[in-house]
Amino acid sequence: MIEAIVTGKLHQRAEERTSKGGKPFVTAKVRTAAGEADSLFVNVVAFSESAASALLALEAGDALALAGTLKPGAWIDREGNARPSLDLVAAQVMTLYGLKRRRAGADPEPQERPAQARQPHQQRQHDPEGFGSQDWPA
Numbered sequence: 001m002i003e004a005i006v007t008g009k010l011h012q013r014a015e016e017r018t019s020k021g022g023k024p025f026v027t028a029k030v031r032t033a034a035g036e037a038d039s040l041f042v043n044v045v046a047f048s049e050s051a052a053s054a055l056l057a058l059e060a061g062d063a064l065a066l067a068g069t070l071k072p073g074a075w076i077d078r079e080g081n082a083r084p085s086l087d088l089v090a091a092q093v094m095t096l097y098g099l100k101r102r103r104a105g106a107d108p109e110p111q112e113r114p115a116q117a118r119q120p121h122q123q124r125q126h127d128p129e130g131f132g133s134q135d136w137p138a
Contacts, residue, residue, distance in 0.1 A: 004070035008032030014055040054093035
């Protein structure tokens with residue numbers, strides 16, 4: 001398995017399903033860029049409640065980013081050509097809706113952090129989205 005981040009657009013609404021053991025999960029299909037004019041579909045399954053609910057809140061065409069384990073594969077089309085396939089078990093889902101909601105709850109005027117001792121020419125920026133601190137040139 002490969003740990004990956006995939007960005008794209010939801011191809012069609014996600015579907016809620018139940019396993020044979022009675023556990024709920026969500027499936028979705030994401031269309032992602034795979035070159036200049038090409039696109040690739042990623043088959044997504046979400047078992048975690050947070051990832052599943054984020055997928056179910058989206059409409060077809062909504063942009064999203066997914067993090068999880070990726071399994072590459074291949075399938076044969078009608079002409080006998082091998083085509084790539086990707087299956088992703090989503091651990092986290094980030095959407096524009098979630099980002100706007102996080103920003104709305106963030107401090108409207110972030111405080112600057114002090115400069116780092118080993119890099120005096122750079123300052124740490126406040127990160128209201130929660131993506132982790134990044135060093136940006138001053």
